[in-house]
Amino acid sequence: MSERYNQGIRIEGLTKRYGAGDTAVDALKGVDMQVAPGEVVGLIGPSGSGKSTLLKCLGAVIEPSAGRMTLGEQIIYEDAWKIPDLRALRRDKIGFVFQAPYLIPFLDVTDNVALLPMLAGRPNAESRKRALELLEALDVGHRARAMPSQLSGGEQQRVAIARALVNRPPVILADEPTAPLDSERALTVIHLLEDMARQFSTAIIVVTHDEKIIPTFKRIYTIRDGRTHEEAGEGR
Amino acid sequence: MISLAGRDILHSWGKFVFTGVGLGLLIGVTLTMAGVYRGMVDDAKALLDNSGADLWVVQQDTLGPYAESSSLYDDTYRGILGMKGVARAANITYLNMQVRRTGGEGQQHEQKDVRAMVVGIVPGGPGEPGQPGYLVAGRQITRGHYEAVADIATGFKLGERIRIRRNEYRVVGLTRRMVSSGGDPMVFVPLKDAQEAQFLKDNDAIVRQRARTAENPALNRPGVPGVLDAVLASQSVNPFVNAVLVRIKPGFDPEAVAEPIRRWQRLTVFTRAQMEEILIAKLIATSARQIGMFLVILAIVSAAIVAFIIYTLTLGKIREIAVLKLIGTKNRTIAGMILQQAVGLGLIGFVVGKVAATFWAPFFPKYVLLEAGDAARGFAAVMVICVLASVLAIRAALKVDPAEAIGG
Incomplete structure (x- = not known):
């Protein structure tokens, strides 16, 4: 195991069981995965293979039944043990990008992005300054005062990416981020994520079905029947 | 945040x-x-305030005159005036009824019925218990008959004629915020007219009553002339009022003035606090x-x-x-x-x-x-x-x- 991967996100033998007794279903059966800082990996698999369950475990939304997950040097889960405040972990250490942008409709673009640092207790002015920097970096700085409903789909997704990055999380989980976009925009979003991963040393896991973007990944995890298989991608 | x-x-x-x-x-x-x-x-409080009374003397064992009917002889006030601590005493009658506007001076007025409390007061200036405390237009009732002072909420105007029972009255004064406990505006008329209005029967009823009296051998004895006339005369007047409003002299305790009236006049007397209790806790409860x-x-x-x-x-x-x-x-x-x-x-x-x-x-x-x-x-x-x-x-x-x- 290289030192590089120790700084990213790593899971070992992750298991998730729903129900008990005869009706128990193992959605994840000892999944192993590791993503280094600055790396973008794909997570693909058919419906019902356990992608969403894995994403929820990685996102500290549901707790695995067994296994280990670390984020940098911090242990998140280890069998029955978990860190006490998963909410703060999600806020400070994990960024989310969804299939739809899910921006808060009553906040303008800047405050949608600045909300996370504000929730973490940072001053409003500092949070907004950081949000504006990110929006500029993502080329949507000119829409900073607009409401989400005034943005195009691509602009909304960029704002969502800015929101995921604003707390400088070591890991970003992107759930079908290109699903509603055409090929050109989908590739733009993926390149944007790659740039951001490099720029901010963030490990990014992209769950996708999208055939257009799969070739862009250097590494791909395929999940089937609750087990992952790692393979090299076509990306450079 | x-x-x-x-x-x-x-x-x-x-x-x-x-x-x-x-x-x-x-x-x-x-x-x-x-x-x-x-x-x-x-x-309810305005009704009590506007009556200008410290004590309400009513028929024994009643909660009159607002919460129950009460009937006193109209000369009762004389005995009350002689009681210690009493400054003024005045008869009063209350009668809820429809009052009709029948016309005005020199112009045609639309007829209009108004629900009002007709108050019979002893004509006189302000200060008499029962009188409207202040006027917004016109003057107080000065004549013994057929003059009225109306609350402006009735909609009546100065100089208009209004009908109460069979008689017409001229509105000589307007007052305001003079209402019954039910909120009906008041119309003040001379006491004698109000007494008549309370007990006035139609002509047919009077004829029938006279006939019935004449047929009663106890009241129409042969050989005793004058009895029937006296009885008929007594039936055509109303010597009753609903209450006597009493104002006490300065420095006297209302309860101390009320107690001898209760004892010696065999009447029920309410102080302001008691009357307020009756109106608020009983009448509008x-x-x-x-x-x-x-x-x-x-x-x-x-x-x-x-x-x-x-x-x-x-x-x-x-x-x-x-x-x-x-x-x-x-x-x-x-x-x-x-x-x-x-x-x-x-x-x-x-x-x-x-x-x-x-x-x-x-x-x-x-x-x-x-x-x-x-x-x-x-x-x-x-x-x-x-x-x-x-x-x-x-x-x-x-x-x-x-x-x-x-x-x-």
Whole structure:
């Protein structure tokens, strides 16, 4: 195991069981995965293979039944043990990008992005300054005062990416981020994520079905029947 | 930290304002109902204040003259005047009836019936118990017959003619805020006319009564002339009044003056405090309970509406709430957002309700008294209702699984 991967996100033998007794279903059966800082990996698999369950475990939304997950040097889960405040972990250490942008409709673009640092207790002015920097970096700085409903789909997704990055999380989980976009925009979003991963040393896991973007990944995890298989991608 | 509730309200202000206006009208009705009760109490107090009396002397063992009928001989006041501590005593009659405007001086007036309390007073200047304390136009009644002073709420004008029973009266003075405990405006007429009006029968009834009396051998004895005439004469007058209003001399205790009247005149006497108790605790108690029931129902309906609105608004934001929870927003922050919106809705509703109640109160046929204390209590109640009503929505929001933001 290289030192590089120790700084990213790593899971070992992750298991998730729903129900008990005869009706128990193992959605994840000892999944192993590791993503280094600055790396973008794909997570693909058919419906019902356990992608969403894995994403929820990685996102500290549901707790695995067994296994280990670390984020940098911090242990998140280890069998029955978990860190006490998963909410703060999600806020400070994990960024989310969804299939739809899910921006808060009553906040303008800047405050949608600045909300996370504000929730973490940072001053409003500092949070907004950081949000504006990110929006500029993502080329949507000119829409900073607009409401989400005034943005195009691509602009909304960029704002969502800015929101995921604003707390400088070591890991970003992107759930079908290109699903509603055409090929050109989908590739733009993926390149944007790659740039951001490099720029901010963030490990990014992209769950996708999208055939257009799969070739862009250097590494791909395929999940089937609750087990992952790692393979090299076509990306450079 | 920015106010999520405030931003949401600003973003969808139209929805909030319209909802708040709807709620406000309901709150306005609630405040008005409270105002109607206060108005009834105030009318009762005004009736006592305007009578200018310290003591009410009424028929023994009755709660007259406002809560029960009471009948006293009209010379009773003479004995009362002789009692220690009594400064003035005056007969008075009260009669609720329809008073008809029949015409005015030099012009045709539309006939109009007005529900009024006709008060029979001893003609004289202000200061006599029972007299209207002040006039806004015209003069007091100075003649013994066929003059009237009316409250302006009757709509009568100076110089107009009004009909009470068979007689016509000319309005010589106008007063204001002279109402019965039921809120009917008062029409003051000379005592003798009022006594006649109370017991006046139609001509057919008088003829029949005379015939019946003449057929009674005890009253129409052969060989005893004059008895029948005397009996008939006694039947054609009304020597009764409803009460004697007493003003006591300065420095005397009302109860100390009342006690000898009770003992020696064998009459019932009420002080101001006792009469207030009768009017408020007995006469308008049922109405007050009725209004109280309305207030409770309106409060429940308001709470249900606020709860429904806030719950619906929250359900419309389930996805946003899931995202907020996923990105690490505390439950406290989300609950606070919903609570602030409920309170905001209550604030809009209260302001609209207060303005609406203030605007429409003067148009009510009876006096509506909107007290600042009631408004303060209403505001507190609205806030409590809004807080309680938001509980359901907060529960729904806290149950939202952050995983809902993630597909699959």
